[in-house]
Amino acid sequence: MRVLFDNLHYFVDGFRVTVLLFLLSAVASLVGGTVLAMMRVSPVPVFRAAGTLYVTVVRNTPLTLVFLFFVFAYPLLEIVELSYFAAAVVALSVYTSAFICEVVRSGINTVPVGQAEAARALGLGFSQSLGLVILPQAVRAVAPPMISTLIALLKNTTIAAGFSVAEAGAIRQILSERGENQLLVLTFVALGFIVLVLVLTLVQRALEKRWSRAR
Template sequence: MDVIFGNTDLWGRALSNTLTLFFGGGVLALILGIIVGAMRVAPVPIARGVGTVYVNLIRNTPLTLVFFFFIFGYPQLGLPKVSTMVLGILAIGIYTATYVAEVIRAGINTVPVGQAEAARAIGLPFGQVMSLVVLPQAFRSVVPPMMSVFIALLKNTTVAAGFSVLELGAVRSYLSERGENALVVLLWVALIFVALVMLLSWLQRYLENKWRIAR
């Protein structure tokens, strides 16, 4: 326990940065993923093509390379300067959005086609058909795979450790400089991640039970 209570400053910053990466990247991934997922099933060929290219290009690129682009490539574009944390959120959010989009697309395909056709028959445009009829039903069927995506996102935050972001994946090197046992530190890091994943698993069960009753 001395590893924790003797270094609360580092552990607090590392956990805070990990959660910031997770929630920031998660919100970005969810918003962008819903948009791209809708584009993937849109009746407009250009929208489908853009969504397909985005998903195939980003998803097949290693996350480390996406981080490399944002951390080292973004400053060369002449865009407004932002912190490494913001660039990390952009990298992990844009990368995870491809998996969110595929989960959303799978959920949309579970909704009976007749419901979308009925919505269009009463004059609803594509945007309202998706937001009012299709997506609310799709979300209920994709809770387990969506939560798996967010669990993967949580673990992927450790990639930021290689880009000067002090989060749980990097805390070992900092504590090693203070003379702490690296193995003990790694075991604590693993325990924290297990606790966070268990919390997400509980949230998954809660949402499944809630929406199952709502049906």
């Protein structure tokens, strides 16, 4: 426990950055993934093709390469200057959006066709039917895989440590320079992630319980 208490500020700062990185990336991924899912089920062929292309390319690209692009290649375009932290948020959001898209799309496919037909009979357009009728039901159906995707995002934040972002994944390197026992350091870092994953699991169970009562 000496390793933990003597270096507590490193652990606190590291996990604070990890949580912030996760929250920002999660919000951006949920929004981006939902938009992509709407494109993939859109009646407009161009939107469907664009959504499919994005998901196919990004899902089959290693996350490290996505980081490399936004940290080293993107600045050469001289569009908007990004800090290392901002580049990490963008990279994680771009990557995770493709997986969120497929989760949301699978939820949309579980909604009975009659729901969409009833919405059209009431005079609702495609976007209105999707936003007011289909998506709310789809999200309830995909809570477990959605949380699993967010848990994967949480663990993926450790890659940011290799790109000058001082989050939890960088704690080992920092404390190795101080001569601390690396096995103990990694054990405490792993325990920190386990706690965060348990929090997400509790959120999932709470949502499932609440939505099951709503039904």
